Amino acid sequence: MNRKDLNPDAGPVAAYGARLRSSREARNWTQEHLADLMGYSSQHISAMETGRKPPTLRSSLSADAVFGLAGTIESFERAWREIKHGSLLEGFPEYVGHEARAEEIRLFETGLIPGLLQTRAYAAALEAGNVRRGSITAEQAAERVEFLIERQAALVRDLPPLVIVVLDESCIRKPIGGPRVMDEQLGRLSEFAQQPSTSLQIAPFAMGELIPFSRSVNLLTLTDRSVIAYVESQTQGYLDREITSVLPLVRAYHQLQTEAPSQAESVAMISQVRKGTP
Incomplete structure (x- = not known):
């Protein structure tokens, strides 16, 4: 995917990548320089910017540290959570x-x-009920349970x-x-x-x-x-x-x-x- 093919409206991962690139270019940084600051290779940054590689929590926290966005509503961490946990309630x-x-x-x-x-088994039982009712998919149920475990671990x-x-x-x-x-x-x-x-x-x-x-x-x-x-x-x-x-x-x-x-x-x-x- 080259620059002219990048379409931020193609989905949340593409929008994330476009925002990462625009944040970099606003500072006149090369991909190599951003890669050094974030602790990744330039190839990895390029793949993220073009949507070929989805962001992770680690890369999002690193981007927030580099761009000074940690803890803000504009943070890359927040964007990552919305991508990963889109089945969760808004907010x-x-x-x-x-x-x-x-x-x-x-x-x-x-x-x-x-x-x-909640224990993992209790959470899984709740999500299994949501799957049976057809409100979420089995994959989304598994994501919700893992998200909960991550949430508990953060404390x-x-x-x-x-x-x-x-x-x-x-x-x-x-x-x-x-x-x-x-x-x-x-x-x-x-x-x-x-x-x-x-x-x-x-x-x-x-x-x-x-x-x-x-x-x-x-x-x-x-x-x-x-x-x-x-x-x-x-x-x-x-x-x-x-x-x-x-x-x-x-x-x-x-x-x-x-x-x-x-x-x-x-x-x-x-x-x-x-x-x-x-």
């Missing part, structure tokens, strides 16, 4: 990029165990984030994947609660109207101490940075933590469910 790859760098993560979930706490750091989780009781009562999958998943929750940088509470059905949320809520505290929120509908994810709308969610989350049973009581509830007791 979710951007959220995950922030999540990987957050100092604190607060989660509320109803109905299902949140992704960061394993020398100084891990504080992860605070409140789950509606329905999360531990709803059977996913059969008894063995659920037992392993509930065991994972108990292990999570024992870590030094985590907090886990179960909001029982008896709390009723004291539970302020009816859908999942994700709150991230970033390194500059700003807080962003992420919420989802059935078809779209939405990232919110406006303090006027984020602050009420933070306040409601604190109220939820105050009303919910302690971590010790919550772990005891999980143990009861594992034993099959009410």
Whole structure:
């Protein structure tokens, strides 16, 4: 593929390559010079620019470092995530990029165990259900599971984030994947609660109207101490940075933590469910 054949509208990989080339040419750099800066061969850079070689996470992070785009909405990492995980909800790859760098993560979930706490088997069972319903392909299901594992691994750091989780009781009562999958998943929750940088509470059905949320809520505290929120509908994810709308969610989350049973009581509830007791 030569220069005149390059068509950014041919697809996301072609658009990525065209943007990489335009960023290089805007600085009057040769492919050889960019290759030296990114730690690749000039042939590799040429193949990326023309769409013959798809980008990887490593090459995208390297490009962001070279062009000063790390952590921005224009980052090559974000473009790579959108290419690799196009089956995910709009807005979710951007959220995950922030999540990987957050100092604190607060989660509320109803109905299902949140992704960061899911076992591989639990996640695979959920995606298998999506495949049976025809909403995604088997290949997309496999990609989603691998993406989740990568997402969990990104939080394993020398100084891990504080992860605070409140789950509606329905999360531990709803059977996913059969008894063995659920037992392993509930065991994972108990292990999570024992870590030094985590907090886990179960909001029982008896709390009723004291539970302020009816859908999942994700709150991230970033390194500059700003807080962003992420919420989802059935078809779209939405990232919110406006303090006027984020602050009420933070306040409601604190109220939820105050009303919910302690971590010790919550772990005891999980143990009861594992034993099959009410």
